[in-house]
Amino acid sequence: MSAQDKRWLLRKENIRTLWIIFIAILLATVVAGFFVHQHESFGIEDSFGFYAWYGFITCVGMVIFAKLLGIFLKRPEDYYANGSNGDSNTGETHHD
């Protein structure tokens, strides 16, 4: 498949463009924060870019936490199938 046949979204150079647009929007939301006043219940909501960094940091935290938990919790797909009950849980569904 040549680059021309690929969908717009799948071409390398366009992904770069999308990133630039995305980062521009991110900056715009932070800048917009200067023009509005957040109602403060806990004394931090109106600080610089609070929702931006809080959203980012907590999400990174959750991904890392999930990753670490995964070390203990992840099992092969056929984990329960190995037992005596021959359970198939993650196989493809057949529908009529």
Next chain:
Amino acid sequence: MTELLLPPGLLLVLGALLMPLGVKIRNALIFSLPVLCLLMIWSAPADHVVTLPFLGFELEPIKITTTGQLFATVFSIMALVGGIFAYKQANTLELSAAFVYAGSAIGVTLSGDLITLFIFWEVMAIGSTLVIWAARHEGAYRASIRYLLIHLFGGLLLMAGIAGHVVETGSIRFEALSLESISQYLILAGFLINAGAPPLSAWIADAYPEASPSGTVFLSAFTTKTAVFTLLVAFPGTWVLIPIGIYMIFYGIIYALLENDMRRILAYSIVNQVGFMVTGIGLGTEMALNGAAAHAFAHIIYKALLLMSAGAVLYRTGKRRCTDLGGLFQTMPWTALLGIIGALAISSFPFTSGFVTKSMIAQSAADQHLAIVWFALAAASAGVFLHAGIKFPWFVFFQKDSGMRPPEAPPNMLLAMTVFAVLCIGLGIYPEPLYAILPFEVTYQAYTAAHLVAYFQLLLFAGLAFFVMLPMMKRTLTISLDFDWFYRQLFPLIDKVSVQITQGINAIGTNIVQIGWRAFQSTLQTSRLSKYHLAESWPTGSMVLWIGVMLGAYLVMNAWF
């Protein structure tokens, strides 16, 4: 204004039993019953109650309350649009079961007493189990049995609680209950099991994704939201619901992040979303309860939309794993677009239904100055976008080119998805009709500049986190251990081990008896007594000896007794 003679939910249940009579009758019932049900719910006078004497109690099989009306309405809409999605592809068993299920859920929302509620509650368990069975494969059957066991257990707790409550108070009324004795705690536990609360949260992600493409859509709507309804009526402001709700929120996010199966990701996010509602019920202010009720209404619609989109993909490709999917936007653009609308709504993106409902819960946490709750809810809102809002559409429709070029979803599926997508955006832009039917008067204003900026920052930076962390999000061919490990792995293991132990003890016991017997035999043979062996020869002496023994024994018995 007409008097109701038949509970609207029962209408659906009875109608569902006629569905096997023929495809034409079935389809006519699918489209007419929910509409008729809606008419009944809304034509009945406000606070309408029908009573029925039963075993010395006054049952209230129909009691129209604001909250009940709200839930019954969205359940009816769900039955109708779910029917449109399913009627061409699903089998009759699934459709009948789904309508029994929907009807009994509506029955719960309109019941005024605990006995009626319990009966509909159990019918719901049967209906939903049959929906899973209708998928007709081994995995679904096994999952449905585990599902049924959990719900029978929950029903047992509920029945014990109701019985105790009736004995203690003499009242069967379904109203706000205070946690005075074990009975009310049992009722609470019964409700919470259906909500997917810890520790038994695993049943949702275990059973729902095993149903057919349309079966999961029906399943996602009724059981957990009926539980939200009952908690909302019976236990508003019960503080213990706050930590339970917050646990559910993060449980859903973390497990969904670890998951590879697209419909299981969405099943985990049901627990997450119900967690928001349970937290709202625990907060207990008018705004929080409004938020919980409104969020349940919005959630049923966007969650069904997401599962319809996933169902259409499953129907066309037969694949469920993120690792097998990707790049489907090329040939299923409408399914992708409508799925993305559902994904934005679940993430409470501004101008979608989630935005105008979920924020009421967070706002009431702020109003009560519950800092931990508020910060947890804010982080969770970002986390929803992470685990469902981006993860689902990204891995299914974009990600990589899986090479699959499935055709677009069938027209009836697209129609159902379009109706719900329009509702997602419509309620987001114009929430007033929804606000008007909430339990309390709404003073909340979602669209302020500050709120918009806050949400855009929170969600878009969560999106940034997703793409930055993408290498860590690479899907693996794994499942994650959960509480169901206890009844799927540990219990069978204990069973196996204990069988082996009993067999071992048995074998040892048998050996000891055998060895003892042989030793006895050999000593007997070498002793003088051996000549009194019976059956070898028939000496008279031997006979005399044994007669003597028997008579002696008889004499001893006579003397004793």
